[in-house]
Every structure is written in structure tokens, then in C-alpha cells.
Amino acid sequence: MKYILVLSVTTFLLFQCSDNKTVLIDDYSKEETQKITPLTNSWEKTVPFQEIPEGLTSISAKSCGVCHQDHYEEWKHSTHSHAWTDPQFQAEIAKETSPFMCINCHIPLENQQENIVTGLINGDVYKPVNHKNPRFDKELQQEGINCASCHVRNGAVLGPTGTDKAPHKTIKDTVHLSENLCISCHNAVATISPQLPCTFETGDEWKAGPYFGTKNCKTCHMPDTVRSIVSGHEARKSHLHYFMGSGIPKFIDKPTKMLNGLLIKTIPLQEVYNAGDTVSLKVSLTNEFAGHKIPTGDPERFFLIEQAVYTKDSVLLVEKTHRIGEEWKWYPEAKKISDNNLLPKEERIFSLNFVLPSEKGWFYKTKVTKNRASEENKKYNKLPEDYPIQITIFEEVNHFKNE
Ligand code: HEC
Ligand code: HEC
Ligand code: HEC
Ligand code: HEC
Ligand code: HEC
Missing domain, CATH: 2.60.40.10 (Immunoglobulins)
Known part of the structure; x- marks a missing residue:
């Protein structure tokens, strides 16, 4: 039984007799034997709470899409926009055996998460110390990896030029918006438990291959184009936001763009x-x-x-x-x-x-x-x-x- 269960769970999976993973801190605070250890790995942490940048009223993709219509339409085709709603992902995180950090690459902003995890009891990934997140935004959660996941930090929109033509506070940050951003989620190698290895090695594969130094994740997955990024504005250098990949859609009525390798x-x-x-x-x-x-x-x-x-x-x-x-x-x-x-x-x-x-x-x-x-x-x-x-x-x- 257990074998079959293990066999059929997806992604980098797991098995462990899990304890209740939604323990609240109060349940444990009285027990001095419980040692709370801090979170160490990047995927155990969220992107900290993001304020709405000056000049905007929301950080939802939908609101960015009012002005950046092409980017929004393209992103809606991407699996990034379904990283939370994907039925397979939903089926998996509903399992007691999925540890808390599963959501950190799929809904990376603290704003998108119901609980804030501040540590682990006795270092156990199945015993995160949870606090209710008072600023949890359900609409943002549905958007998965949205514009703000990549573009909003410290009250500003990060962009490739830092243009002064935007109505929102904009900061030039090509270091953050480099392929390292992609690799931060698309490369994770660790053994979380004996039955839960984590093996996403796309970044390492790329570094070891013939394209390193010539073409990176963005070159192939966000091809260059020239267009106005807000209707009525002058055309400028831009990038397609389909994040096209395998081309296997998450929903039959929502096709995604394919790259052929x-x-x-x-x-x-x-x-x-x-x-x-x-x-x-x-x-x-x-x-x-x-x-x-x-x-x-x-x-x-x-x-x-x-x-x-x-x-x-x-x-x-x-x-x-x-x-x-x-x-x-x-x-x-x-x-x-x-x-x-x-x-x-x-x-x-x-x-x-x-x-x-x-x-x-x-x-x-x-x-x-x-x-x-x-x-x-x-x-x-x-x-x-x-x-x-x-x-x-x-x-x-x-x-x-x-x-
Ligand atoms: C380090 C970041 C990260 C963490 C943590 C993470 N994922 Fe993912 N997940 C990804 C990436 C990246 C993809 C896309 C992989 C690809 O298509 O190459 C993905 C894809 C998926 C998919 C879709 C599979 C597919 O083939 O389309 C499911 C389901 C999923 N993850 C479930 C989980 C579960 C369950 C956990 C916790 C055990 C988890 N993820 C934790 C990064 C992460
Ligand atoms: C009210 C309209 C409006 C909204 C809403 C809006 N933007 Fe913009 N944005 C602009 C304009 C105008 C520009 C500058 C156009 C140009 O450079 O041609 C711009 C520029 C940008 C740039 C390029 C910055 C650079 O460095 O070149 C990025 C990235 C960006 N916006 C992201 C976002 C994101 C993410 C959101 C949502 C959180 C958003 N925008 C919401 C109008 C808007
Ligand atoms: C916050 C974490 C995160 C970041 C940052 C991120 N991705 Fe992803 N990406 C994911 C996850 C999770 C999925 C899978 C979503 C799903 O299948 O539900 C995914 C899916 C994809 C896919 C589609 C895979 C397929 O099956 O076709 C491509 C292509 C992709 N990402 C490329 C990129 C590129 C290029 C960048 C950098 C510009 C990037 N990603 C940045 C987490 C991330
Ligand atoms: C030289 C172009 C090129 C570069 C560079 C590149 N990719 Fe890809 N990628 C592709 C192609 C083509 C496919 C489609 C493969 C297929 O399914 O036929 C793909 C597929 C993917 C997929 C979907 C998973 C799958 O097995 O199809 C993900 C996720 C992805 N790439 C992420 C990345 C990330 C992250 C980087 C940077 C570390 C990157 N890619 C660099 C061309 C590239
Ligand atoms: C997975 C990360 C990621 C997501 C999600 C994402 N972007 Fe981007 N975006 C980038 C990167 C990386 C660049 C910079 C490309 C460069 O110039 O090197 C960029 C560039 C831009 C630019 C500058 C013009 C251009 O096309 O290069 C605008 C505007 C923009 N994004 C808007 C958006 C909007 C609106 C959304 C949501 C609908 C969004 N982005 C979602 C990664 C992302």
C-alpha cells in the first residue's frame, strides 16, 4: 500500500508518516522540550511582504494588466499563472505528506500565503511554526507566480531601464531580473527526508552545457521583441512573457505556448x-x-x-x-x-x-x-x-x- 502510494506521488516526493502540518505556535509554546530552529534553505522562505509601489493601487497581475495588456495576456497563457490553480498541484499540497515549503516557489510572496512560518520545531519540516498572516490576499494567491513575484520589491517596480515614463515608482535592477531569478526556483537539489529528494537541476544543466555564456533562460524563454509596453507609448525593447516551455497545458481550454527542443x-x-x-x-x-x-x-x-x-x-x-x-x-x-x-x-x-x-x-x-x-x-x-x-x-x- 505504502509502496503504491509512494510510487504515484509526483514531483520530488516524499514519504513520511506525517504529523499535523498546521500546528499553531500556541500548541507548542508551553513545551520547553521543543526547540525551534530557524529556516535555512532559500525554498523554506517566502519573498517578504510587499507594499504597493507608489503610484499604484494594487500589485495584482490583473491590475498591472490594465496598462500592460500584452504582458498580461501572455503571462495568462503561461504555467506560471497556474502554478497555484493547477489541479495536480492542488491535489498534492492537500496531502498531509507534502511539507509546508511546497508553496514557496508556487506562490512566492508572503502576501499570497495564509500562514507565516517562522521556524521549525526540532528542525522537522513537518512541524513548521505557523502564524496567521493578517495581510493574506486570496486574490493574489490565485495568480501563482504573478508580475509582482518577479517585479515588485521594497515599494518599487523593478525593471530593466528604470524609466521615468511610468506612473509607478520604478527602479533599474538588471541583477535581480537576470537568469538567476529563474534559477532561484528552477534549481533545487536537496534531501528533505529520505523519501523526499528535491531534484530540479535545470540551472546546473544549463551551466554545464554549451549555451552557458551565450544564451540564458531569458534568451530562449522570453524572446526579445520591440513594441510599446503600454498602449500609446513609444515602441521599445521588450520581451515576450509566455514563458513557453513544454507546451503541455494545465487546462484543456487554456492552451500554453510550446518551445520545441x-x-x-x-x-x-x-x-x-x-x-x-x-x-x-x-x-x-x-x-x-x-x-x-x-x-x-x-x-x-x-x-x-x-x-x-x-x-x-x-x-x-x-x-x-x-x-x-x-x-x-x-x-x-x-x-x-x-x-x-x-x-x-x-x-x-x-x-x-x-x-x-x-x-x-x-x-x-x-x-x-x-x-x-x-x-x-x-x-x-x-x-x-x-x-x-x-x-x-x-x-x-x-x-x-x-x-
Ligand atoms: C524550489 C522551488 C520549488 C519548490 C520548493 C516546489 N516546487 Fe513544484 N515546481 C517547481 C518548478 C520550477 C516547477 C516546474 C518544473 C518543470 O516543469 O521543469 C514545478 C512544478 C510542479 C508541479 C507540476 C509538475 C509538472 O510536470 O507540470 C507540481 C504538481 C509541483 N511542482 C508540486 C510541488 C510539490 C508537491 C512541492 C512540495 C513537495 C513543490 N512542488 C515544491 C518549483 C518548486
Ligand atoms: C496606470 C498604468 C500602469 C500600471 C497599472 C502599471 N504600469 Fe508598469 N508602466 C507603465 C508605464 C506608462 C511604463 C513606462 C512605459 C515605457 O517605458 O514606455 C511602465 C513601465 C513598466 C516597466 C518597465 C520599467 C523599466 O525599467 O523599463 C515594468 C517592469 C512595469 N511597468 C511593471 C509593472 C508591474 C509589475 C505593474 C503591476 C504591479 C505595473 N507595471 C503597473 C504603466 C503602468
Ligand atoms: C517563484 C519561482 C519561479 C521563478 C522566479 C521562475 N519560475 Fe518558471 N516556473 C515555476 C513553477 C513553480 C513552474 C511550474 C508551474 C506549474 O506547472 O504549475 C514554472 C514553470 C516554468 C516554465 C514552463 C514549464 C513547462 O512545463 O512548460 C518555464 C518555461 C519557466 N517556468 C521558465 C522560467 C524562466 C525563464 C524564469 C526566469 C525569467 C522563471 N521560470 C522564473 C517557478 C518559477
Ligand atoms: C538555448 C535555448 C534554451 C535555454 C538557454 C534554456 N532553455 Fe529551457 N527550454 C528550451 C526548449 C527548446 C525547451 C522545450 C524542450 C522540449 O520539451 O522540447 C525548454 C524547456 C524548458 C522547461 C520545460 C520543461 C521541459 O522538460 O520541457 C523549463 C522549466 C525550462 N526550459 C526552464 C529553463 C531555465 C530555468 C533555463 C535557464 C537556466 C532555461 N530553460 C534555458 C530552450 C532553452
Ligand atoms: C518569472 C518572472 C517574471 C514574471 C512572472 C513577469 N515578468 Fe516581466 N520581466 C521579467 C524579466 C526577467 C524582465 C526583464 C527582461 C530583460 O530586460 O532582461 C521583464 C521585463 C518586463 C517589462 C519591461 C519590458 C519588457 O518586456 O522587457 C515589463 C513592462 C514587464 N516585464 C511587465 C510584466 C507584467 C505586467 C507581468 C505580469 C502580467 C510580468 N512582467 C511578469 C520577469 C517576469
Whole structure:
């Protein structure tokens, strides 16, 4: 039972017989044996409470969107805007086994969190010291990683130029708005408990790869453009805010933009084959365009490469499915068993060998899908039937030359 539970929990997961995670300080204050330890890791902390910058009336994305319409529309397509509402995320944080810090990268501002955590009892991540947050803003919480998560600090809007044309207090800060901002959430390697390793290594993968020093997270995920950033204002340098990535949406009716990292080619069969010949169907996948491994981030992501051969009457003769992704064992201790994720610029060839029967008219299909989570995981988390976990990125039908 426990094994199955562990297997099907997603992201960098966990298992521990958890104690009540919403303990209030008063429950413990009388017990002197309880030692309160401070929070140490960055992901244990929130971005401290943010005041509304001078010249504005709110820090909600919706309010920024009144003036920055394009940025708002783009951001709404991004998974950043669904980092809280994502049904899978909601299913996971509802579990007693999810520690308090899960929310810190998904709703990073203190303003977005119901409780303020000031320490851990005996250093136990399942016993955070919680205080009610009197300034909790539910509307902001729904927005997940909103404009203010990245742009508002110390009563000002941080921007790349510090322009004096804005109605709000604006400060130039290119250090904060660098790729390090992305890496602060997209790279976390730690063992929180034996069953809860945290392995997001996109930043490290990028640093170790060929793009370090030439292209960074923003170059690829926030491409440059020239446009007016508030209607009626002069065009200036700007960046698309779709934060496009895998392209697997969180809601079927809210598509998200995709970046394609793979170059996929079926290798043409050169010869004419006769009955009894062994045929080798090959497809090549190269990580041509991603600045890190494919897939990256969440260890539960994977690609499937499906090859299938059919008779002329579309009867399946033989098929093979290959997988690119990590494999984990979660019990008794979480451990990565294998990782065949594609490195930047790496090419891999997948093949299906079979003996051609006598008849003619055979054809074969090659299909590649991107997957965010498995079907078992979707079932385990009781996610809605129409919750998208997969997209098809390549499909090709080829006929043999033995006609
Ligand atoms: C009342 C309209 C209005 C609202 C609301 C507004 N802005 Fe702006 N903002 C502007 C204008 C105007 C500029 C300057 C336009 C230009 O440079 O062409 C600007 C500039 C910016 C810049 C660029 C700063 C730089 O350094 O170049 C950023 C970033 C920004 N706003 C973010 C935000 C965020 C985040 C919010 C919400 C918390 C917000 N704005 C709300 C009107 C607005
Ligand atoms: C406050 C933490 C945080 C910051 C800062 C952040 N991200 Fe994210 N990002 C996330 C989380 C959490 C998700 C996943 C949301 C979900 O799936 O519900 C995500 C999702 C993404 C995705 C989409 C992944 C997919 O499945 O397609 C891309 C691309 C991305 N981020 C790029 C960036 C870039 C580029 C930056 C820097 C400009 C950045 N992020 C900054 C936390 C962050
Ligand atoms: C050279 C361009 C490039 C750079 C640099 C780059 N990425 Fe990507 N990234 C891509 C492409 C292309 C994809 C889509 C991969 C795919 O699914 O085919 C992607 C996918 C992603 C995803 C979605 C997860 C997945 O497995 O598809 C996240 C999250 C992400 N990138 C974050 C980052 C962060 C953070 C950085 C900086 C440390 C970064 N990327 C640097 C091109 C880049
Ligand atoms: C995940 C972090 C992140 C989020 C969320 C985000 N931005 Fe940005 N934004 C950036 C970064 C980084 C830059 C600076 C790019 C540069 O110049 O290097 C930027 C630049 C800008 C600029 C300056 C012009 C431009 O396009 O480069 C404006 C205006 C802006 N953002 C508005 C917004 C608004 C409005 C929202 C919410 C709807 C938002 N941003 C959400 C990271 C973010
Ligand atoms: C260090 C920051 C950070 C923390 C802490 C964090 N996440 Fe995330 N989470 C991310 C990022 C970044 C992504 C996007 C990963 C990607 O697509 O590469 C993400 C994506 C997700 C997703 C969507 C998975 C997908 O493939 O689209 C779920 C669900 C999730 N996290 C749950 C959790 C849970 C549960 C916890 C606590 C155990 C947690 N997160 C803690 C940064 C974080």
C-alpha cells in the first residue's frame, strides 16, 4: 500500500508518516522540550511582504494588466499563472505528506500565503511554526507566480531601464531580473527526508552545457521583441512573457505556448525489402534547441517514442515504445535508478527490428509524445478526466518500397 502510494506521488516526493502540518505556535509554546530552529534553505522562505509601489493601487497581475495588456495576456497563457490553480498541484499540497515549503516557489510572496512560518520545531519540516498572516490576499494567491513575484520589491517596480515614463515608482535592477531569478526556483537539489529528494537541476544543466555564456533562460524563454509596453507609448525593447516551455497545458481550454527542443527525423529505408528480410526502422532524436536536458525539471516528465508496423489493411504487426526520462525508486528511500535524458546537442537513434512477412503494402508509423505525468499518477491524484498530461509532437506514416 505504502509502496503504491509512494510510487504515484509526483514531483520530488516524499514519504513520511506525517504529523499535523498546521500546528499553531500556541500548541507548542508551553513545551520547553521543543526547540525551534530557524529556516535555512532559500525554498523554506517566502519573498517578504510587499507594499504597493507608489503610484499604484494594487500589485495584482490583473491590475498591472490594465496598462500592460500584452504582458498580461501572455503571462495568462503561461504555467506560471497556474502554478497555484493547477489541479495536480492542488491535489498534492492537500496531502498531509507534502511539507509546508511546497508553496514557496508556487506562490512566492508572503502576501499570497495564509500562514507565516517562522521556524521549525526540532528542525522537522513537518512541524513548521505557523502564524496567521493578517495581510493574506486570496486574490493574489490565485495568480501563482504573478508580475509582482518577479517585479515588485521594497515599494518599487523593478525593471530593466528604470524609466521615468511610468506612473509607478520604478527602479533599474538588471541583477535581480537576470537568469538567476529563474534559477532561484528552477534549481533545487536537496534531501528533505529520505523519501523526499528535491531534484530540479535545470540551472546546473544549463551551466554545464554549451549555451552557458551565450544564451540564458531569458534568451530562449522570453524572446526579445520591440513594441510599446503600454498602449500609446513609444515602441521599445521588450520581451515576450509566455514563458513557453513544454507546451503541455494545465487546462484543456487554456492552451500554453510550446518551445520545441527536439529535431526528429525518421531515417529513410534505402532498399527494397523482400519477404523474410530483417528490417530496421530508425528514428533519430536530437536535443537541438534546449539549453538543458530534455526533459528537464520535474523528474516525472518523460517522452515516448512509438514505432509500429501495419499490414496494408491496417492490422498491427509489431510495435515498440522507447522512453526518455528518469526512473525513480521511492521506497524505502528515494533513489534515482536511471536517467537517459538527452543532453544539449545529443543525438540518439531508436530502432525497431522485425522480419518482413510475405505480403506487400506494409506501412509504419512513428509517433513522439511529451508527458508531464503518467496515467497512474493522474488516477492516483483523482485528476479530472480532461486534465491534460500529454501532447503529441511528431507523427509520421511511411510506406515500404516493396510495392
Ligand atoms: C496606470 C498604468 C500602469 C500600471 C497599472 C502599471 N504600469 Fe508598469 N508602466 C507603465 C508605464 C506608462 C511604463 C513606462 C512605459 C515605457 O517605458 O514606455 C511602465 C513601465 C513598466 C516597466 C518597465 C520599467 C523599466 O525599467 O523599463 C515594468 C517592469 C512595469 N511597468 C511593471 C509593472 C508591474 C509589475 C505593474 C503591476 C504591479 C505595473 N507595471 C503597473 C504603466 C503602468
Ligand atoms: C517563484 C519561482 C519561479 C521563478 C522566479 C521562475 N519560475 Fe518558471 N516556473 C515555476 C513553477 C513553480 C513552474 C511550474 C508551474 C506549474 O506547472 O504549475 C514554472 C514553470 C516554468 C516554465 C514552463 C514549464 C513547462 O512545463 O512548460 C518555464 C518555461 C519557466 N517556468 C521558465 C522560467 C524562466 C525563464 C524564469 C526566469 C525569467 C522563471 N521560470 C522564473 C517557478 C518559477
Ligand atoms: C538555448 C535555448 C534554451 C535555454 C538557454 C534554456 N532553455 Fe529551457 N527550454 C528550451 C526548449 C527548446 C525547451 C522545450 C524542450 C522540449 O520539451 O522540447 C525548454 C524547456 C524548458 C522547461 C520545460 C520543461 C521541459 O522538460 O520541457 C523549463 C522549466 C525550462 N526550459 C526552464 C529553463 C531555465 C530555468 C533555463 C535557464 C537556466 C532555461 N530553460 C534555458 C530552450 C532553452
Ligand atoms: C518569472 C518572472 C517574471 C514574471 C512572472 C513577469 N515578468 Fe516581466 N520581466 C521579467 C524579466 C526577467 C524582465 C526583464 C527582461 C530583460 O530586460 O532582461 C521583464 C521585463 C518586463 C517589462 C519591461 C519590458 C519588457 O518586456 O522587457 C515589463 C513592462 C514587464 N516585464 C511587465 C510584466 C507584467 C505586467 C507581468 C505580469 C502580467 C510580468 N512582467 C511578469 C520577469 C517576469
Ligand atoms: C524550489 C522551488 C520549488 C519548490 C520548493 C516546489 N516546487 Fe513544484 N515546481 C517547481 C518548478 C520550477 C516547477 C516546474 C518544473 C518543470 O516543469 O521543469 C514545478 C512544478 C510542479 C508541479 C507540476 C509538475 C509538472 O510536470 O507540470 C507540481 C504538481 C509541483 N511542482 C508540486 C510541488 C510539490 C508537491 C512541492 C512540495 C513537495 C513543490 N512542488 C515544491 C518549483 C518548486
